[in-house]
Amino acid sequence: MATEEKFEFPQVRSEHSLVKKHLTQEVWDKLKDGRTKTAGCTLVQCIACALQFDNQHVGIYAGDEDCYNDFAALFDPIIQEYHSVGADAKHATNMNPGDIKVSLNEDAANAVKSTRIRVGRNIAGYGLSPGITKEQRLEVENLMQEAFNQLPEDLAGTYYPLLGMKEEDRLKLVDKRYLFVSGDPNLQVGGMERDWPEGRGIFVSNDEKFMVWVNEEDQLRIISMQKGGDVIEVFTRLCNGIKSIEDYIGTKGKKFQADEKKGYYTSCPTNLGTGMRASVMLDCPNWKAEATAKGVATGKKYLQTYYDDNKMGIQARGSRGESGGETGCTYDLSNKYRLGYSEVELITMMIEGINKTWELEGEKAPKADS
Numbered sequence: 339m340a341t342e343e344k345f346e347f348p349q350v351r352s353e354h355s356l357v358k359k360h361l362t363q364e365v366w367d368k369l370k371d372g373r374t375k376t377a378g379c380t381l382v383q384c385i386a387c388a389l390q391f392d393n394q395h396v397g398i399y400a401g402d403e404d405c406y407n408d409f410a411a412l413f414d415p416i417i418q419e420y421h422s423v424g425a426d427a428k429h430a431t432n433m434n435p436g437d438i439k440v441s442l443n444e445d446a447a448n449a450v451k452s453t454r455i456r457v458g459r460n461i462a463g464y465g466l467s468p469g470i471t472k473e474q475r476l477e478v479e480n481l482m483q484e485a486f487n488q489l490p491e492d493l494a495g496t497y498y499p500l501l502g503m504k505e506e507d508r509l510k511l512v513d514k515r516y517l518f519v520s521g522d523p524n525l526q527v528g529g530m531e532r533d534w535p536e537g538r539g540i541f542v543s544n545d546e547k548f549m550v551w552v553n554e555e556d557q558l559r560i561i562s563m564q565k566g567g568d569v570i571e572v573f574t575r576l577c578n579g580i581k582s583i584e585d586y587i588g589t590k591g592k593k594f595q596a597d598e599k600k601g602y603y604t605s606c607p608t609n610l611g612t613g614m615r616a617s618v619m620l621d622c623p624n625w626k627a628e629a630t631a632k633g634v635a636t637g638k639k640y641l642q643t644y645y646d647d648n649k650m651g652i653q654a655r656g657s658r659g660e661s662g663g664e665t666g667c668t669y670d671l672s673n674k675y676r677l678g679y680s681e682v683e684l685i686t687m688m689i690e691g692i693n694k695t696w697e698l699e700g701e702k703a704p705k706a707d708s
């Protein structure tokens with residue numbers, strides 16, 4: 339690439355993205371020549387998705403923790419707008435399950451098929467997935483294998499590296515919705531599938547309720563899940579697992595990337611703060627019927643409008659998650675916010691939202707003739 343070309347103000351194809359909105363000539367001139375220390379990232383790498391695709395809402399990833407500081411002139415306004423936080427807002431964490439004072443109503447809890455809570459975490463000193471070097475990625479994987487070996491007995495299990503994994507095992511893990519797959523265009527263009535599948539893998543506990551994805555969109559996605567609606571049990575297990583991993587890396591002089599404004603660092607700025615998504619899978623046939631009767635294309639859209647209109651802080655996804663389409667009337671309902679609220683506050687909001695959803699689901703049910 340010719341030098342002149344490289345430093346020309348880039349064409350942002352995603353017209354409605356936050357990158358398009360906040361990348362001014364002035365910001366560009368200030369940041370275009372920067373290269374970060376930890377993983378050698380440039381701004382052009384960070385905004386690759388906004389340049390290449392026309393459908394991004396945000397359009398930026400951080401290639402390492404330095405990007406958030408070195409390229410703050412672009413990241414900061416995007417973070418503030420996306421999360422609706424002020425420039426000086428502080429983020430507080432609270433991972434004490436005892437502080438959750440609400441619970442799912444019995445009917446709602448019985449209706450929940452499964453509960454899953456995940457957080458993104460990244461270790462300081464290594465690049466984030468979009469920029470991490472091959473060597474750093476392998477170091478993270480090695481460190482994690484050691485961390486998995488020392489987990490308490492109730493979380494103990496097996497690490498399956500993708501490299502050399504039997505296709506049969508891989509399909510089984512994918513089928514159970516435990517394992518991530520390659521091919522997400524955002525992750526590919528964002529640089530997160532370089533050297534695939536080396537350095538990636540999944541840890542699964544013996545009871546299949548605790549999992550860790552290694553080197554997918556974040557270095558670590560720590561996941562707790564189980565059938566049914568016992569949100570507190572799922573959260574408690576997650577907190578224990580995170581603590582065990584954090585304590586172990588601490589003995590090696592390592593820590594998670596975090597600061598008091600952004601909370602835990604994640605490669606995608608939308609996940610900053612808690613890095614947490616707490617979700618339940620719920621069948622809502624009556625919401626779907628109502629959406630259909632009112633001519634709304636999907637029940638998910640109908641639910642989302644309801645949540646947004648009532649400022650409930652809930653996000654509706656289809657049963658196959660973010661990248662999958664909507665199938666049937668099963669929805670993945672989770673906390674919409676990540677930054678500016680603690681984990682306890684977000685789970686509280688989620689539980690209250692599910693109770694309300696289920697109450698209305700019952701009200702919408704066709705009444706038996708008396």
Ligand code: ADP
Nearest residue numbers: 452453454515615617618619657658659660670
């Ligand atoms: P993430 O925010 O973790 O990246 P995705 O939307 O990509 O979430 O979903 C990851 C996977 O987890 C999907 O296969 C989805 O079906 C599954 N999943 C999400 N929530 C639940 C849940 N409550 N119970 C079971 N599986 C779930």
Ligand code: MG
Nearest residue numbers: 555659660661
């Ligand atoms: Mg995902």
